[in-house]
Amino acid sequence: MIPDKILNVFNRSIKMVCSNIACYCNDPVSDFTRKRKLPAETLIHFIVQMQSKSLNSELCEYFTDLDSLPTASALCQQRDKLDISAFQRIMHLFMNAFDDYKTWKGYHVLACDGSDVNIAYDEKDEDTKRQNGDYKPFSQFHINGLYDCINHVFWDTSIDTATKTRECAALMEMIMKHDYPANSIITADRGYEKYNLIACCIENNQKFLIRTKDINVYSSILSNLNLPDEEFDLNELKKMYHIRWDIETAFKVLKYIVGMTAFHSKKRNFIQQEIYAAILLHCLTNIITERIGRKDKKIWPQ
Numbered sequence: 460m461i462p463d464k465i466l467n468v469f470n471r472s473i474k475m476v477c478s479n480i481a482c483y484c485n486d487p488v489s490d491f492t493r494k495r496k497l498p499a500e501t502l503i504h505f506i507v508q509m510q511s512k513s514l515n516s517e518l519c520e521y522f523t524d525l526d527s528l529p530t531a532s533a534l535c536q537q538r539d540k541l542d543i544s545a546f547q548r549i550m551h552l553f554m555n556a557f558d559d560y561k562t563w564k565g566y567h568v569l570a571c572d573g574s575d576v577n578i579a580y581d582e583k584d585e586d587t588k589r590q591n592g593d594y595k596p597f598s599q600f601h602i603n604g605l606y607d608c609i610n611h612v613f614w615d616t617s618i619d620t621a622t623k624t625r626e627c628a629a630l631m632e633m634i635m636k637h638d639y640p641a642n643s644i645i646t647a648d649r650g651y652e653k654y655n656l657i658a659c660c661i662e663n664n665q666k667f668l669i670r671t672k673d674i675n676v677y678s679s680i681l682s683n684l685n686l687p688d689e690e691f692d693l694n695e696l697k698k699m700y701h702i703r704w705d706i707e708t709a710f711k712v713l714k715y716i717v718g719m720t721a722f723h724s725k726k727r728n729f730i731q732q733e734i735y736a737a738i739l740l741h742c743l744t745n746i747i748t749e750r751i752g753r754k755d756k757k758i759w760p761q
Contacts, residue, residue: 460558461747461750461751462747464465465573465743465746465747465750466743466747468553468556468557469553472549472552472553472656473500473503473504473549474500475549475552476499476503476545476549476552477500477503478571478599480499480545482544482560483541483544483545483548483561484499484540484541484542484545485539485540485541485542486540486654489680489755490540490550491525491537491540491593492522495529495533495537496522496527496528496529496533497529497534497537499541499545502538502541503545503546503549504539505517505521505534506538506732506733506736507736507739507740508521508722508740508742509718509733509736510717510718511721512532513565514534514723515531517723518530518531518534531711535724535729538724538732539728540719540728541732543618543731543732544733546732546735546736547735547738548579548736549709549739550613550735550738550739550742552553552753553742553743554612554614554742556712557746559608559612559750560609560640561609561610561749562609562642563609563644563702565701566643566644567607567609567610567631567639567640567642567643568607568608568609568643568644568646568699568702568703569605569606569607569608569614569639569642569643569644569645569646570577570605570606570608570645570647570702570703570704570705570706571603571604571605571606571630571633571645571646571647571648571651571706572603572604572606572706572707572710573602573603573604573619573623573626573629574601574602574604574710574713574714575599575601576599576600576601576714576719576720576734577597577598577600577720578598578600578722578725578727578729578730579598579601579722579725580596580597580598580723581598581725582596584598584727586620586621587599587600587621587727587748588621589619589621598621599698600618600620600621600623600730600734601618601619601620601621601622601623601625602616602617602618602619602653602656602710602734603617603619603629603630603633604616604625604629604706604709604710605620605633605639605645606638606705606706606709608646608702608705608706609701609702610745610746610749611705611709611745611749612741612742612745612746613690613709613738613742614639615633615636615638615639615742616619616735616736616738617632617633618731618734620646621703621760623650626650626651627650627651627653627655627656629658630645630647630651630656631659634660634663634665635659635661635663637663639657643665643666644666644667644668644699645660645665645666645668646667646668646669646700646702646703647667647668647669647670647703647733648669648672648703649671651669652669652670652672652679652680654680655670656669657680659726668696668699670700674686681741682704689733713737713738713741717737717740717741718737719728719733719734720737740752
């Protein structure tokens, strides 16, 4: 019965958001106020379960009753009303509904990293436009994620433009927002070796493990310190840094198994809805699989 209980928590999180849908739509006065075939709750469930099929196929499979089958145009009209903050709020409610997460030596090991996602090309959208040399230009979003490597779930994510220059800024925003367990250690690779990020961690009392460049590299923080030219890593730090590599696998699963590469629209806000929905589905499935077969009995949220 564990999957059913978890699904109940998931559905309840969606219901809580939809009960205050005015906070998560573009026009709180009129959006989702009239009775439609696609009320907010149905719409969110539909987006979360979408696969890599055509939009009409998705609609026909989900709405088996012809009388309740909406048109693709009606779906787009409803999606235009829904803000991505609805998915972020559902994620927060759902992830924080459980108190039986596993830890490593009493800590959640959170890995921060980013990944590029190809989207439909739009020459007018300079924020997502990329070009490598003389090749044809293309469009991308950059996903920043804070991933729990022990429990295999994302605690926080943000969607950025195609440039990777805001990775550190995105992590600092996550740290200051602190929408993740208090007993956490954040791990990151060389791309996050920045003085302002380290200062942010210290000021916010956040434990961290950031891999630095070699001591002989001019841009390395270590090059400015009076340290011996030898290996600094301790065995425990090596183990912790090794654990963080699971975030690379998580991004591959999101793209090629969950389907975060097959979007059903060219609209940027629709694509962002599907990205957050894919991350939410990834967390849901892993929360279920991590708890199947556990012998310890926990008190589940009512």
